[in-house]
Amino acid sequence: MARTPAPDTRDRILDAASDLFRERGARAVGLQQVIDRCGCGKNVLYREFASKDELVAAYLERCQEEWSAIMDAAIAPHDDAPERQLVELVRAAVQQVSAPGFRACPFRFTHAEFPDEGHPARKVAVDHVRKLRARLRDLATRAGAHDPRTLADQLTLLIDGIYSSGPMLGRRGPATVAVALADDLVRASCGRH
Amino acid sequence: MARTPAPDTRDRILDAASDLFRERGARAVGLQQVIDRCGCGKNVLYREFASKDELVAAYLERCQEEWSAIMDAAIAPHDDAPERQLVELVRAAVQQVSAPGFRACPFRFTHAEFPDEGHPARKVAVDHVRKLRARLRDLATRAGAHDPRTLADQLTLLIDGIYSSGPMLGRRGPATVAVALADDLVRASCGRH
DNA sequence: GCCCGGAGGGACCGATCGGTCCGGTACGCT
DNA sequence: AGCGTACCGGACCGATCGGTCCCTCCGGGC
Numbered sequence: 506m507a508r509t510p511a512p513d514t515r516d517r518i519l520d521a522a523s524d525l526f527r528e529r530g531a532r533a534v535g536l537q538q539v540i541d542r543c544g545c546g547k548n549v550l551y552r553e554f555a556s557k558d559e560l561v562a563a564y565l566e567r568c569q570e571e572w573s574a575i576m577d578a579a580i581a582p583h584d585d586a587p588e589r590q591l592v593e594l595v596r597a598a599v600q601q602v603s604a605p606g607f608r609a610c611p612f613r614f615t616h617a618e619f620p621d622e623g624h625p626a627r628k629v630a631v632d633h634v635r636k637l638r639a640r641l642r643d644l645a646t647r648a649g650a651h652d653p654r655t656l657a658d659q660l661t662l663l664i665d666g667i668y669s670s671g672p673m674l675g676r677r678g679p680a681t682v683a684v685a686l687a688d689d690l691v692r693a694s695c696g697r698h
Numbered sequence: 699m700a701r702t703p704a705p706d707t708r709d710r711i712l713d714a715a716s717d718l719f720r721e722r723g724a725r726a727v728g729l730q731q732v733i734d735r736c737g738c739g740k741n742v743l744y745r746e747f748a749s750k751d752e753l754v755a756a757y758l759e760r761c762q763e764e765w766s767a768i769m770d771a772a773i774a775p776h777d778d779a780p781e782r783q784l785v786e787l788v789r790a791a792v793q794q795v796s797a798p799g800f801r802a803c804p805f806r807f808t809h810a811e812f813p814d815e816g817h818p819a820r821k822v823a824v825d826h827v828r829k830l831r832a833r834l835r836d837l838a839t840r841a842g843a844h845d846p847r848t849l850a851d852q853l854t855l856l857i858d859g860i861y862s863s864g865p866m867l868g869r870r871g872p873a874t875v876a877v878a879l880a881d882d883l884v885r886a887s888c889g890r891h
Numbered sequence: 892g893c894c895c896g897g898a899g900g901g902a903c904c905g906a907t908c909g910g911t912c913c914g915g916t917a918c919g920c921t
Numbered sequence: 922a923g924c925g926t927a928c929c930g931g932a933c934c935g936a937t938c939g940g941t942c943c944c945t946c947c948g949g950g951c
Contacts, residue, residue: 540929673824
């Protein structure tokens, strides 16, 4: 034996690919650009990822992990107040689209970029929004909402609207009213008439 | 003199391009595919449109016209009840994303597909969402909302959410609660306590 | 009937696409 | 030291990209 493969190779490639995909879109980025930014050999990329489609799917999986971490961090401080957690998830979304470099929701955008049903990235994207919806339903139930499914769907719609509206109308756009609206919805649905 | 240019050429090309762009995304569609579907010569396309970017912009302008017509038709029957018109605009959005072939909102998607600030299609896309927001503000004002700007932003957010959530979660998704939510918001904001 | 010009279609351009393969280099273990 | 391997970088593949150009065919005004 002579040399052991660097264990962080996959992460390095994914770092480069994520930056590029996020700001330009997966379709607009060639693998050569990923190679160049990563500074690795092309064969190494193809050892770690079978195809560009797989790389895009891995990119979305990483987005999913980041998103989960953000959501966890947003709701952790209020673990005993699920109504508050619902509002905090909305606030976290607003903060994300308000970040300087935010271009579009990676899940919605990538899902639209690859219309073919079998594309591996689509599974990840759909899985993400389903998980989010389920999470909202769970919180709505624990918050004692009259109709947890409806409240969860209202908030899902609201969060989707934040991601969609943010990039086009900016920080001063409709997203500014989102947190207050979420608060109203939660309050209206969780007793406290 | 020998022959006069066919006046419908531009429309024919735009017909073909619109179908393809709508279902696959502008970046995923090559001009050769547009040519093939249209059945025209490549030189004709480049006589009508200076570049692909211009073609994409023209596609969005046509979307804009269609959208305006849909909105006009949705609110025309209730010209004396602006609160009702606000709700009808939301209903029109739900119906659009519920249509079988609907993939993504052309404005949001194309805006994300071409991140370069100077791209001609971006102006059209941003212009559209601004017009929608302005329209909602106007209606909210005429409906006598306490805070027309806030109500308009709430509904903008809601409509954006419908377009964003529809393609991924389908007809049974959160969009089903949108009209009822819009009705609540309008009612709450326009007196009628 | 002739002939001009619009239209279809395709050859062609350089660049880039996703993907494969190979050669040189440098590193780590024995 | 020397061997073996991981890695970088680039050559290379066929296909397609956006875009230019040209040839052929056909239709309409003189």
